[in-house]
Amino acid sequence: MSVRHALLALLTERPKFGLQLRQEFESGTGAVWPLNVGQVYTTLQRLERDGLVESEDADIAGPQKDFRITSAGRDELTEWLRTPPESVPPPRDELVIKLLVALRVPGVDVHDILQTHRRHLVGSMQRYTHLKAAAADDVALALVVDAQVFRLDGVIRWLDAADSRLKQFPLAGPRPPGAEVSPDGDRMVEGRR
Amino acid sequence: MTAALELRRVSKVYGSGATEVHALRGVDLAVYPGELVAIMGPSGCGKSTLLTIAGTLEEPTDGEVLVDGIEVSGMSRNDRARMRRRSIGYVFQDFNLLAGLTAVENAALPLELDGMPAGRAQGLGLRALEELGVAERAGHYPDDLSGGERQRVSIARAIVGDRHLLLADEPTGALDSVNGEAVMRLLRGACQRGVTGLVVTHDAQLASWADRVVFLRDGRMVDQAVPAGAPGAMLAPGAAP
Ligand SMILES: Nc1ncnc2c1ncn2[C@@H]1O[C@H](COP(=O)(O)OP(=O)(O)OP(=O)(O)O)[C@@H](O)[C@H]1O
Ligand SMILES: [Mg+2]
Numbered sequence: 235m236s237v238r239h240a241l242l243a244l245l246t247e248r249p250k251f252g253l254q255l256r257q258e259f260e261s262g263t264g265a266v267w268p269l270n271v272g273q274v275y276t277t278l279q280r281l282e283r284d285g286l287v288e289s290e291d292a293d294i295a296g297p298q299k300d301f302r303i304t305s306a307g308r309d310e311l312t313e314w315l316r317t318p319p320e321s322v323p324p325p326r327d328e329l330v331i332k333l334l335v336a337l338r339v340p341g342v343d344v345h346d347i348l349q350t351h352r353r354h355l356v357g358s359m360q361r362y363t364h365l366k367a368a369a370a371d372d373v374a375l376a377l378v379v380d381a382q383v384f385r386l387d388g389v390i391r392w393l394d395a396a397d398s399r400l401k402q403f404p405l406a407g408p409r410p411p412g413a414e415v416s417p418d419g420d421r422m423v424e425g426r427r
Numbered sequence: 428m429t430a431a432l433e434l435r436r437v438s439k440v441y442g443s444g445a446t447e448v449h450a451l452r453g454v455d456l457a458v459y460p461g462e463l464v465a466i467m468g469p470s471g472c473g474k475s476t477l478l479t480i481a482g483t484l485e486e487p488t489d490g491e492v493l494v495d496g497i498e499v500s501g502m503s504r505n506d507r508a509r510m511r512r513r514s515i516g517y518v519f520q521d522f523n524l525l526a527g528l529t530a531v532e533n534a535a536l537p538l539e540l541d542g543m544p545a546g547r548a549q550g551l552g553l554r555a556l557e558e559l560g561v562a563e564r565a566g567h568y569p570d571d572l573s574g575g576e577r578q579r580v581s582i583a584r585a586i587v588g589d590r591h592l593l594l595a596d597e598p599t600g601a602l603d604s605v606n607g608e609a610v611m612r613l614l615r616g617a618c619q620r621g622v623t624g625l626v627v628t629h630d631a632q633l634a635s636w637a638d639r640v641v642f643l644r645d646g647r648m649v650d651q652a653v654p655a656g657a658p659g660a661m662l663a664p665g666a667a668p
Contacts, residue, residue, distance in 0.1 A: 349642065349650055356467070356631055356640050357655030363635040364654055367615055383632060390631040394469065 237269065237277050242303055242311045245287060249302040252278060267378070286310055329389065333396060344400055352393050359386045429496040430457035431592055431623035432481055437490035439476050439646075450476040452646040453490070460591075463615055463624040465634035468643035474627035475520055475596055477643065481625060482517050482594045483507055494592065512541045516585030518595035522577045524569040524584075530576075531556060531565040534583040541588075555583035558613060560606075574601035582610060586617065593617060593624045599633055611636040 237259070244250060244258050256274045260267065278301055281287040286307035290300040303311075329351060336347045366379040439451040450473045458464045466474055479485040480492060483499050492499045494514070499507060511517075516537075524533045535552030539545055556562040559579040569577055578601040585593055593614065599607035615636055618624045626637065634640045640652040 352642070353650055353652045354655070356635060357652040359631055359635040360637070360640065360652065360654040363632070367612065367636065370612070383635070387632050394629075398469065 236314075237273060238281060239311055239314045241274070241277055241281065242286060242307050245301060245303040246308065246311070249290065249300045251298060251300060255301075261374070281307070329392075345397060348393050348397050348400075352390060355386050355390050355393070359383055359390070362386070428459055430493065431460045431462075431495060432456075432458045432625065433493040433496075434477075434481060435491045435493070437477075437480060437487045437492065439473070439480060439485075440488045449646055451480070451487070454643075454646070454648055456641065456648065458623055458625055460623050461618055461621050462639065463618040463626070463637045465637035465640045466625065466627040466643050467629065467631065467634045467640055468627075469629055472643045473646040474629075474643060476646075478517075478594050478596050478625065478627050482515055483511060484517070509541075512537050513588075514591055516587075516590035516593045518582050518585045518593070518598045520596040520600070522569075522581040524577060524581055526569050529566050529568055530561065530572065530580045530583075533569070533580055534587050536584060538588050543588075551587055552583065555587040556580065558586070559583050560609065575603070575606060578602060579606070579610070582613075586613070591622050593622055595624070595626045597628050597630075597633075598626060599628075599630070604632075607633065 240259055241255055244255055250258070252274050253271065255278075256269055256271055259269050259274075278287065282289060282301075284306075285304060287301045287303055290302070332351075333344065333347065336342045336344045362379045362382050366376050366383075369375050434454050434456040437451055437454045437456075438449070441448040441450055454473075454477060456464075456477075466477060468474055476485070480487050483492065483494070486500070494510060502510070525536070528536065531549050531552045533552075534555050535545070535548040538548035538551060543551075553562060553565055556565055556579075559582055561576050561579045561583070564572060564576055564580070567576075569580070572580065578598065582595070582598055585595065595614065598614070599610050602610060611633065614624050614626065618638075624637075626633065628634055638653070641648055642650040642652070
C-alpha cells in the first residue's frame with residue numbers, strides 16, 4: 235500500500251509531526267482519500283523500524299514527535315516512483331459474471347439489467363465530475379477524480395458494447411420457451427412500464 | 428415553475444411506407460431554467476432529431492414543443508425565427524460554420540442577423556471566442572482551422588450575446604479531454620447563471636457534467652440518472668489503485 239510512500243514523499247520537504255502528515259496527506263489527495271491518525275502512526279513506526287525515517291528524539295512520544303526521512307528512505311521512494319504497479323491477474327469481474335448469469339435466467343431482460351448498471355455508474359460518475367466542477371483549482375483532486383472517472387467510463391463503454399452485441403445476436407443466451415424478441419429492442423421498453 | 432423547454436409526446440417519423448423511420452416515439456421532457464440536462468444514447472437513437480425539434484429547426488410529426496411555456500406551433504414564422512436568433516444557442520454536430528466568413532464573423536452572425544451593428548456584434552463575437560480560447564484565430568476562415576478550433580468557434584456562436592437556452596449536439600466530439608472539459612465547465616457555468624442547457628451525446632464523461640442524464644433508446648426515453656453514491660467510498664485506501 236502506498237500510504238508508506240506518500241508519507242515518505244511528504245517528509246522530503248522537511249521533518250514533520252504525525253498530525254501534520256495526516257492533514258497534508260488528505261489535502262494532497264483531494265480530501266477524497268481519508269486516513270486515520272492510527273494508520274499514520276502505525277505506518278511511521280514501521281518506517282522507523284525499517285530505517286526509512288528517524289525521529290528527532292526517541293524519548294518523546296505522541297503528537298509532538300518530529301520525523302525526518304533517511305537516505306535509505308529517499309532511495310526507497312525514488313525506486314517506488316519508477317516501479318510499475320503490481321500487475322495482478324484480472325479480478326473476477328462481478329459485472330461480467332452478472333451479465334453471463336442473466337443470459338441464462340429465463341424471463342430476465344438483459345438490456346434492462348445493463349441499463350440498471352449504466353444508470354448507477356453514470357450517477358456515480360456525475361457525483362465525481364461535480365466534485366471536480368466545484369473545485370476548479372484543486373489539481374490534486376482533479377487528478378484523483380479523473381482516474382476514477384476514466385475507470386467508470388471504461389465500464390460504461392463495456393456495457394454499451396455488450397448492449398449492441400446482444401442486439402446483434404439477440405439469441406446469444408437461452409430464452410424461455412415461447413419468449414419473443416423483437417428486433418428493435420422493444421422488450422426492454424415493455425419491461426420498464 | 429414554467430419549463431424553459433418542454434417536449435410533450437413528441438414523435439418524429441421520416442419517410443413513409445417501407446422506408447419509414449420512427450426517429451422519436453412519444454418523448455416527454457421538461458427542462459427547467461438553470462438546469463443542465465444531458466440526453467445519452469447510442470448512435471441512431473434519435474438524439475440529433477430530438478435536438479433539432481427542440482431548437483425549432485424541424486417540426487415534430489406529432490406532439491408539441493413549448494419554449495418558456497409558449498407553444499412553438501402557435502407562433503408565426505417570423506416570431507419563431509426571431510426566437511431562434513435571440514434566445515436559442517445551437518451547437519451543431521457538424522459545426523455548420525459558413526465557409527465565406529471568418530471565425531469572428533461566424534461567431535457574431537446571430538447578432539448581426541438580429542440587426543446589431545457589425546462592429547458591436549463582432550466585439551461580442553470576439554469575447555465569445557476568448558471564452559473558448561480561440562480568439563487568436565478570429566481572422567481565420569473555417570477551412571484554415573483545426574477540427575477542435577472549428578468546434579469551439581461553433582460553440583462561441585451559440586453562446587454569443589444573451590441566449591437563455593443552449594442546445595448542443597456532441598459539443599466536444601472534436602476536442603481532447605482538457606478542451607472538452609473547458610467547454611463543459613463553460614456550459615455548466617452558464618447554467619449556474621440561469622441559462623438552460625440541453626446536451627446530447629453518446630459519451631458518459633460528457634453527460635456526467637449534467638444535473639440530470641436522460642437515456643434515449645430507439646426514440647424513447649427509458650431511464651434517467653442523477654448524481655449518486657458517496658465520493659470517497661470508492662477511493663478508500665483499500666480500494667485505491
Ligand atoms: N432527414 C432524415 N431522413 C430520414 N431519416 C432520418 C433523417 N434524419 C435522421 N434519420 C434517421 O432517424 C434516426 C435517428 O437519427 P439521429 O440523427 O437523430 O440519431 P443520433 O442519435 O443523433 O445518432 P448519432 O449519435 O449517430 O449522431 C436514424 O435512424 C436516422 O437514420
Ligand atoms: Mg446525432
